[in-house]
Amino acid sequence: MxxxxxxxxxxxxxxxxxxxxxxxxxxxxxxxxxxxxxxxxxxxxxxxxxxxxxxxxxxxxxxxxxxxxxxxxxxxxxxxxxxxxxxxxxxxxxxxxxxxxxxxxxxxxxxxxxxxxxxxxxxxxxxxxxxxxxxxxxxxxxxxxxxxxxxxxxxxxxxxxxxxxxxxxxxxxxxxxxxxxxxxxxxxxxxxxxxxxxxxxxxxxxxxxxxxLHPEKDPKEELELYINNTVQNGGTVIIPSFAVERAQSVMYLLWQLKEEKRIPNIPYIIDTPMGISMLELFSNNRKWHRLHEEEFTAMCKMFTMISDYQETIEAIYNKQSKVIVAASGMVTGGRVLSYLERYIGLSETTIILIGYQGEGTRGRKLLEGAKDMKIRGRYYEVKAKVAEIDTLSxxxxxxxxxxxxxxxxxxxxxxxxxxxxxxxxxxxxxxxxxxxxxxxxxxxxxxxxxx
Missing domain, CATH: 3.60.15.10 (Ribonuclease Z/Hydroxyacylglutathione hydrolase-like)
Structure with missing residues (x-):
């Protein structure tokens, strides 16, 4: 062999x-x-x-x-x-x-x-x-x-x-x-x-x-802190997320925080067509995961689901504080780039990285303190706060x-x-x-x- x-x-x-x-x-x-x-x-x-x-x-x-x-x-x-x-x-x-x-x-x-x-x-x-x-x-x-x-x-x-x-x-x-x-x-x-x-x-x-070793910190507490601090400063939270499993994990934690009244009543947006499609797969494959049907249904109702790119543009230019979950998780492509083009240069923005960031990816560069970021042929100054929650891998x-x-x-x-x-x-x-x-x-x- x-x-x-x-x-x-x-x-x-x-x-x-x-x-x-x-x-x-x-x-x-x-x-x-x-x-x-x-x-x-x-x-x-x-x-x-x-x-x-x-x-x-x-x-x-x-x-x-x-x-x-x-x-x-x-x-x-x-x-x-x-x-x-x-x-x-x-x-x-x-x-x-x-x-x-x-x-x-x-x-x-x-x-x-x-x-x-x-x-x-x-x-x-x-x-x-x-x-x-x-x-x-x-x-x-x-x-x-x-x-x-x-x-x-x-x-x-x-x-x-x-x-x-x-x-x-x-x-x-x-x-x-x-x-x-x-x-x-x-x-x-x-x-x-x-x-x-x-x-x-x-x-x-x-x-x-x-x-x-994954830290013992509670990811809910970290999400709560970053979201509340950002909203108090009038900013937007952007969570680059892998559309498969990670986006659903973040949704579940955000839903729990909202049910416990620990985060504000602002728009919570899922802007990843593939992530939205994954929700149907979660619904159809219950033996593969821990989510109960009642929790799953209630969780989905909390979020604005964006599939059409015109809705993405509208969300980008909505000045209200909001939480955006968008692919891709290592910031290598996808709709998260459109949000970053608008928000990465604003000091009141918080970017929360929630998964492994491979060598050479924009996500790894953000973690390492990059001062600027090349997106679609243009460079953008990084003024946004960059946070990492490494308990969600x-x-x-x-x-x-x-x-x-x-x-x-x-x-x-x-x-x-x-x-x-x-x-x-x-x-x-x-x-x-x-x-x-x-x-x-x-x-x-x-x-x-x-x-």
């Missing part, structure tokens, strides 16, 4: 792991690179093998960094099946269509504004190309044994994190190889705790927060990741630490060695392993 780390190593984006066994090729996730320009440019590069030679794609979940390269894969000749849970299929469809639309819009704006270095700016893929992915999806149930081949089986188990997210266990060549996907938190606001693996000869474990922290390994009946031969920047991965390696005594390896991009 040969395993090649094509993406998602040394970084938290572009997850792609190729498994080759007895003439069968399986790609675990097919993510898009985000953040630093050298990483984004990898999205335009071909895979080291022809997509037409890949038999299966197994998706751990529907985030862009795990499914966002599928349109390129299909466009370049992939004809196989894409296995995932039902919520992951629905989430991936939303995310791929949204990504394609944003890329088409960004290419159009770049061409009209003539600020692309290319003679003609092209989208990474189009909406039409994204739609060609959908017929390849095959839905699996959690804990169901999927026979990919006469001698290869896959089992998907709950990973927490977001709706439908799973860890994937591959059984092949008399070995068990476990791919964690993104591991959720043991005490997440909306998701159930992840299922721990019992047996594994090899583990590929994400390490996003490998060097961090959908990723497990170092403690959660180490705990996730605690039910293994026997020590795996190796644990490969992926989907993390180098420093977090290396610190997690040390901690796993101390706690469990497992041998850990941190792969390099493109590195191959014979197992």
């Amino acid at each position: 040969k395993i090649t780390c094509i993406g998602g190593v040394g970084t938290v984006t572009g997850s792609k792991t190729l498994v080759e066994s007895n003439g069968i090729r399986i790609l675990i996730d097919c993510g898009q690179f985000q953040g630093l320009k050298p990483l984004r440019e990898l999205n335009w590069e071909p895979l080291p093998i022809l997509p037409s030679t890949i038999d299966f794609v197994l998706l751990t979940h529907g985030h862009l960094d795990h499914c966002g390269w599928l349109p390129r894969l299909v466009n370049q000749g992939f004809e196989g099946k894409i296995y995932c849970t039902s919520p992951t299929k629905d989430v991936a469809k939303l995310i791929l269509l949204d990504s394609a639309k944003i890329q088409e819009e960004d290419a159009k704006i770049a061409n009209e504004g003539k600020f692309s270095k290319h003679e003609i700016a092209e989208p990474l893929y189009t909406v039409a190309q994204a739609e060609k992915v959908f017929p390849h999806f095959r839905v699996v149930n959690p804990n169901e044994i999927i026979a990919l081949d006469a001698e290869i089986e896959a089992i998907f188990t709950n990973a927490g994190h977001i709706l439908g997210a799973c860890t994937i266990e591959l059984r092949l060549e008399y070995k068990v190889v476990v791919f964690s996907g993104d591991i959720g938190r043991d005490n997440d606001v909306l998701m159930f705790p992840p299922t721990k693996p019992k047996k594994a000869d090899y583990v590929f474990l994400e390490s996003t927060y490998g060097n961090r 959908a990723h497990g922290d170092q403690k959660d990741l180490i705990n996730w390994l605690s039910d293994l009946e026997e020590a795996p031969k190796k644990v490969f630490l992926v989907h993390g920047e180098n420093e977090p991965a290396d610190e997690l390696r040390v901690k796993i060695r101390e706690k469990h005594g497992f041998e850990c390896v941190i792969p390099l991009m493109g590195q191959e392993f014979e197992l």
Whole structure:
């Protein structure tokens, strides 16, 4: 068996792991690179093998960094099946269509504004190309044994994190190889705790927060403080948010605060069409999350839901204090950019970052104190206050990741630490060695392993 780390190593984006066994090729996730320009440019590069030679794609979940390269894969000749849970299929469809639309819009704006270095700016893929992915999806149930081949089986188990997210266990060549996907938190606001693996000869474990412990602070108290202080100063709160799971978690906390009369009666706006579509998925997939139907209905009534861009313009120019939740979570694109163009230069504005901010993203630059910000070819001075609530991450922290390994009946031969920047991965390696005594390896991009 040969395993090649094509993406998602040394970084938290572009997850792609190729498994080759007895003439069968399986790609675990097919993510898009985000953040630093050298990483984004990898999205335009071909895979080291022809997509037409890949038999299966197994998706751990529907985030862009795990499914966002599928349109390129299909466009370049992939004809196989894409296995995932039902919520992951629905989430991936939303995310791929949204990504394609944003890329088409960004290419159009770049061409009209003539600020692309290319003679003609092209989208990474189009909406039409994204739609060609959908017929390849095959839905699996959690804990169901999927026979990919006469001698290869896959089992998907709950990973927490977001709706439908799973860890994937591959059984092949008399070995068990476990791919964690993104591991959720043991005490997440909306998701159930992840299922721990019992047996594994090899583990590929994400390490996003490998060097961090989530603080014990109450995110409701932090939201309450930032919102009240901003409104008292006549300002607007902007919360860049991932449309999948994070926006719904923030909605739930804001609804609780409003019910408890701890935040003012001002407009609370959800301006992410994909986030709004996700609410329907939450309603249709109740076994995947903690929200009760009564809470869910009451929560939704509190918010003004914006889908039409003309309504976005009206909200932007409404001078009343308000709370805006808009994608994208790392401020890499989406409608949050339109709000920032208007509000980032106002000292009474508060920008609350609520999730992991990858290297090279605008969100990371804001956290690091950037004095100006380039948005759609123009620079804007950053006068807004920038706050971080790091208790809302959908990723497990170092403690959660180490705990996730605690039910293994026997020590795996190796644990490969992926989907993390180098420093977090290396610190997690040390901690796993101390706690469990497992041998850990941190792969390099493109590195191959014979197992």
